[in-house]
Amino acid sequence: MKLYPNIRDLLLDWGITPKLNNENIFIFRIEDHFENKPLSFGPYQQDFFELTFGIGHDADIKIGVSQFKPIKASISFTSPYQITSWSINRFQEDSLGYMILFKPQIMGGSLNKIDFYKRYPFLNLHTSPMLFLNDEQQNTIVHLMQTLHKEYNDGGQKGHQTIIAAYLTIILEKIREFFQTPDNLGFTSRAQEIAFRFEDLLKHQARYDLKIPHFAEQLHISTAYLSEAVKQATGKTAHGIIKEYVILKAKSLLTQTDSSIGTIADSLGFTEATNFNKYFKKNTGITPKTYRKLP
Incomplete structure (x- = not known):
């Protein structure tokens, strides 16, 4: 790709x-x-x-x-x-x-x-x-x-x-x-700004092998502060959001490319395709192969 x-x-x-x-x-x-x-x-x-x-x-x-x-x-x-x-x-x-x-x-x-x-x-x-x-x-x-x-x-x-x-x-x-977007779109807290910056990084860096400390370092804040801010702003854990982005990227690659499951797994930071298969099924309920065959 x-x-x-x-x-x-x-x-x-x-x-x-x-x-x-x-x-x-x-x-x-x-x-x-x-x-x-x-x-x-x-x-x-x-x-x-x-x-x-x-x-x-x-x-x-x-x-x-x-x-x-x-x-x-x-x-x-x-x-x-x-x-x-x-x-x-x-x-x-x-x-x-x-x-x-x-x-x-x-x-x-x-x-x-x-x-x-x-x-x-x-x-x-x-x-x-x-x-x-x-x-x-x-x-x-x-x-x-x-x-x-x-x-x-x-x-x-x-x-x-x-x-x-x-x-x-x-x-x-x-x-x-x-879109009838409300006018009040500004951040109301530092936590919201950190959560936004965190997700902005994830848009092009979503990989299973990149953990919270990696993103905290890029944002020049502590791992604890990143986790706390994301939880406060979104109600979700930073780990949970990383997982969402990894799955989102995996789904896109499965439906829009002919790449093998192993190649996709490698691009997402998995050392083995079997680990990717288990991770995907745990979070979606189906295997990557089954997801790819969905209409």
């Missing part, structure tokens, strides 16, 4: 030779680059966000453990280090789609990483990675996507990057509005 650290490399593997006006963002109309014929890609991970709007696309999408077949107007969200794969079966005659690949840096220094996730919680790992739109919402997003696409391709004028960042912000704010 390939990890893409930058937008350009992913686009090149899609057969798109990008003219990047800014390394932190790229927007394109899907029909301009993907032909109306079966096409599959993935699984893969990336170190940036992927926001896709589509209507009239006969496609199969897997983001993490969630699977979708969107025909109606929808927006999907892929966050850094989520495991993703998709296949396009065909486009309907009136199909329309846009994809935005971006890093938060495009929006300047107004939001740090934590503030960004707090402001737009639909981009977090545990939220639903797809939102289906009603007619009014669809019209709003189509207009904004078309405008952003035009502005992006008209690069060069004074203030261009500011305009791009502004339209992306408007799109994210509109999606936030569609």
Whole structure:
């Protein structure tokens, strides 16, 4: 499974030779680059966000453990280090789609990483990675996507990057509005902030062999303080959350790759496939092999 650290490399593997006006963002109309014929890609991970709007696309999408077949107007969200794969079966005659690949840096220094996730919680790992739109919402997003696409391709004028960042912000704010997200999204305690940072590390470091002291060291706090803060903020133990992420990653790899059970076990930090089998069955009730065969 390939990890893409930058937008350009992913686009090149899609057969798109990008003219990047800014390394932190790229927007394109899907029909301009993907032909109306079966096409599959993935699984893969990336170190940036992927926001896709589509209507009239006969496609199969897997983001993490969630699977979708969107025909109606929808927006999907892929966050850094989520495991993703998709296949396009065909486009309907009136199909329309846009994809935005971006890093938060495009929006300047107004939001740090934590503030960004707090402001737009639909981009977090545990939220639903797809939102289906009603007619009014669809019209709003189509207009904004078309405008952003035009502005992006008209690069060069004074203030261009500011305009791009502004339209992306408007799109994210509109999606936030569609989700009816409460305004009070701030941390109310140091424990909440620590728990958030802990889970942020787990998004791309979830392995069975990485224990609580490993994450405490990265957060520059004691193991006891990390455990106490996570328990206070989430009601769960730090060990329990590590286990959730390991299982979540295991499920994604089982459903989105053809890798052997042994290869998956090794990537998750298990020294033996049998240990992984026991661990998975203990926490899900079924073996990895049985889970892979589920419809």
